[in-house]
Amino acid sequence: MTRVMVLGLLSQYGPMSGYEIQQKMQSAQTDKWAYVQPASIYHALKKLDKEQFVILDTLEQTGNRSKAIYSITEKGKMEFERLLIKSFEKSSVIFPTALYTALTFMENANTKEILKALDTQKQIIEKICEDMKIGQEEKSQIMEIPQNVMMIFNNIYAQCEMQLKFIADMKKELKLNI
Amino acid sequence: MTRVMVLGLLSQYGPMSGYEIQQKMQSAQTDKWAYVQPASIYHALKKLDKEQFVILDTLEQTGNRSKAIYSITEKGKMEFERLLIKSFEKSSVIFPTALYTALTFMENANTKEILKALDTQKQIIEKICEDMKIGQEEKSQIMEIPQNVMMIFNNIYAQCEMQLKFIADMKKELKLNI
């Protein structure tokens, strides 16, 4: 997720240093849910540099200290768009941060593709829910399922419902904007 | 979380190999939400062994293949109990798996301590919620918050509410069992 975040911010705001990326995350409020540590950003930048998804743009010197400014490459933009769609597809139940990241950068993707990806996510969530229900039923025929396990399941079901509703709402909004 | 899971299973079911831990997770349905990869289990066992939280119990030989069976130590049980309480304290908003793990092994903790830990979690979630609202308000005075960011916030608020209700329900159940 750090990758998508870093690529997205570089794509949206232009060349930046790792430190500036941290600040952008704070001002865009993404730090409230992404919990990306500074070291992860610097690590991601180095990795992305190796893979040629970003390049070192400038090395700003301030006295004895240097600041590395990276910019996203064409290859990086393509990778970003690929990851962005994938983030819309991934189940947001239990792990919602990929979807939040995707939403943050939604302007960078085609509306129809987003709708398709959200539909994929919907199906994945429904499948997870079904599989859980099947597993639960099988289990309940062998033995009585303890209360604590039931509570976990019910919480996950509630989250599934909530996220399915969230997806439906997003789809509605997106369809208005076509 | 893998650590708590491995320690908990070894504590609950006695000495096991990494492979048996995988199977236990399947039969206990924890694989439905924990998504712990086999390699993570073996890694955790080695690490826990180094730290003396588990010890190699037996090396079962079947022909040319050997199976390492680990058992939890006294030190390990203490560490487990510590981690268990910590798992009840951690916010289950955005990352609910720690709480699910804690619930799975709740019999191993003292009810009063669980209640206290859940109260801590409640306060943490309320704090997160508040901080988000403050950040949002500050931001909205400078500029109009885009719709997608609003959707993320609203989804998190909804999750906060849901988890606070979940915690309240758990507390009710626990109080009945005192």
Add this chain to the structure above:
DNA sequence: TAAATAATAATAAACATTTAGTATTCAAGT
């Protein structure tokens, strides 16, 4: 103006997870 504090910029090392396997044993069918 000197000292203290905060902000800036980044790194190393420890720690954890994931991907993608390998190799053995067992069971079932032919």
Add this chain to the structure above:
DNA sequence: ACTTGAATACTAAATGTTTATTATTATTTA
């Protein structure tokens, strides 16, 4: 008896994240 596929048991290497820390520069405050 032989092959084939599933189950068993684990590992290496790549990848990703976190913790703790360092060092410099800028800003306050005494």
